[in-house]
Amino acid sequence: MSPFRQPQEWGAVSGTLVHEKVKVRVYDDFLFEDVIGGNVEGAQMLDYGPGPAVLASRLQAAGAEVDTFDTDPRMQHICAEKLGTNHVLESIEAIRENSYDIVTCNLVLCINKKEEVHRICRTIRNAMRRSGNVYIGFCNPLLYNIAETQLDLRQPTGDSYRKHHTIRKKKIEVPREEYNLYDLHRPISWYTQSFRKAGLEPIATRFTEENEVKGNRVRDFVIFELEAS
Numbered sequence: 001m002s003p004f005r006q007p008q009e010w011g012a013v014s015g016t017l018v019h020e021k022v023k024v025r026v027y028d029d030f031l032f033e034d035v036i037g038g039n040v041e042g043a044q045m046l047d048y049g050p051g052p053a054v055l056a057s058r059l060q061a062a063g064a065e066v067d068t069f070d071t072d073p074r075m076q077h078i079c080a081e082k083l084g085t086n087h088v089l090e091s092i093e094a095i096r097e098n099s100y101d102i103v104t105c106n107l108v109l110c111i112n113k114k115e116e117v118h119r120i121c122r123t124i125r126n127a128m129r130r131s132g133n134v135y136i137g138f139c140n141p142l143l144y145n146i147a148e149t150q151l152d153l154r155q156p157t158g159d160s161y162r163k164h165h166t167i168r169k170k171k172i173e174v175p176r177e178e179y180n181l182y183d184l185h186r187p188i189s190w191y192t193q194s195f196r197k198a199g200l201e202p203i204a205t206r207f208t209e210e211n212e213v214k215g216n217r218v219r220d221f222v223i224f225e226l227e228a229s
Helices: 005-017 021-036 054-061 073-083 114-126 188-197
Strands: 042-049 065-069 100-106 128-139 152-155 164-171 181-187 200-207 211-213 216-218 222-226
Touching: 021 054, 021 100, 021 128, 021 222, 042 054, 042 114, 054 065, 054 100, 054 216, 065 073, 100 114, 114 188, 114 200, 152 181, 164 188, 188 200, 188 222
Parallel strands: 042 065, 042 100, 100 128
Antiparallel strands: 128 222, 152 164, 164 181, 200 222, 211 216
16 A cells, blocks of 8 residues: 555544644634634534544534535544534435535545546535535645645655646654655646536635745645635
8 A cells, every 4th residue: 555645545544633733723723713704603514525523523513514524434433423423424425415505625625636526526516505605625736846834744746836746745743654645736727627617616715824934935725715606
């Protein structure tokens, strides 16, 4: 097995993911407080790719009705323990169409192949209500040539920003050898085109707070706010 995680292997490091404090501060707090606005009480929500339900638990505690969908059975089990089994969707077919006020998809698209990205976007579009909002975020593609961020040690390839390529990374916060991973780098314009192809129109593009890391100005993540087109 490659030491770099495939999407279906994330359950193997679920115990590590729940201890990521920097990621929660940099990404989750920004998404919940600054992007969504903190008020989700009564909202019907879908968290697509929730991992060990760190954000989903926070949304539920804030009063949202949160369903989750993850392809990894171990992640499904963790979500069921935290949220209740009735909030865990075990298959794509179980995701209800035209049912959610808010859909979140965090750090998922950048680890999936192009065809899967298109399928995920279509699924999300079908799941949201016409008046709903979608928030999709992942590692900032503009950092393709940066060797270190707040969260990762990275191995830039020397490829250009426009070229699709794989960047290998290792988490700084949890220095475990098995917790290596990759990003499938694509320019931001490719994602916006993919969103539009799926019927999702970007209405805002937000980058997380800027910090200086080894002399570089770094914004670790980008989050797109989208609506039905």
